Amino acid sequence: MQYGGPQRSWEYVVRNALEHHPTPTAAPTRSEADRRADIALDALRERGDVRGLAASLAREHGGSPDVWSRAVNAARRLADPTTCPPPAGGQARMPSYQLRDTTTRQLLAHDLADYAAAEAALDRLDDQLEHDLAANGEGAGRIRLRLDVEKVTACTTEAVGHHVLILGVDDPTDTLAAP
Numbered sequence: 564m565q566y567g568g569p570q571r572s573w574e575y576v577v578r579n580a581l582e583h584h585p586t587p588t589a590a591p592t593r594s595e596a597d598r599r600a601d602i603a604l605d606a607l608r609e610r611g612d613v614r615g616l617a618a619s620l621a622r623e624h625g626g627s628p629d630v631w632s633r634a635v636n637a638a639r640r641l642a643d644p645t646t647c648p649p650p651a652g653g654q655a656r657m658p659s660y661q662l663r664d665t666t667t668r669q670l671l672a673h674d675l676a677d678y679a680a681a682e683a684a685l686d687r688l689d690d691q692l693e694h695d696l697a698a699n700g701e702g703a704g705r706i707r708l709r710l711d712v713e714k715v716t717a718c719t720t721e722a723v724g725h726h727v728l729i730l731g732v733d734d735p736t737d738t739l740a741a742p
Contacts, residue, residue: 599626599634600641607638610668611713612720658716662688665709665725673715678723681712689728696730706730 599620606620617632624631660681661673672684688710696706712724 596634596637599624599631600637603631603634603638604641607635607642611663611670612639614719614721658714660723661713661715661720663711663713665711671710678712678714681724685710685712685726685728689730692728692730 602624603616603620606616610616617635618628620631620635621628659673660675660678662671662675662681662684663669664671671688672681675681675684692706692708706729708728708730710726710728711722712726713720714723
């Protein structure tokens with residue numbers, strides 16, 4: 564079926580339109596942006612919201628850090644739409660702190676009021692792990708855990724402290740022994 568003229572006329576019109584108005588090749592298709600956002604969301608869940616995530620994804624998967632930065636921002640909105648943007652009224656949220664296992668990137672404690680609360684949570688975690696090791700009869704070995712203390716402010720998370728817990732070793736009760 565022809566619309567308004569012979570087939571060659573339509574081919575000529577289409578060919579000229581494509582020459583004078585090329586399709587945008589620089590802008591990725593929506594499915595490509597969705598694919599990048601899915602990769603960024605997986606990385607957010609695996610590694611946490613760490614500084615330099617977009618640059619790291621650009622190195623791993625190719626492409627511009629700017630493109631991956633947009634993907635990370637989209638993933639942040641998908642992961643927790645309540646954290647971005649800041650609340651209405653112009654008041655920023657109070658920062659909170661969280662504990663994360665450096666090796667597995669597993670979140671161990673969150674919504675801690677300040678750094679002192681994070682250190683108290685580290686102490687409780689240390690005591691609980693020591694208790695569990697003793698209950699299972701596994702207190703003889705040495706286990707090292709590396710933990711990050713992260714500060715969460717609105718849409719960003721930054722590591723502000725690193726702690727190493729050494730389990731299975733008796734904690735000194737008195738550093739100055741009496742003679």
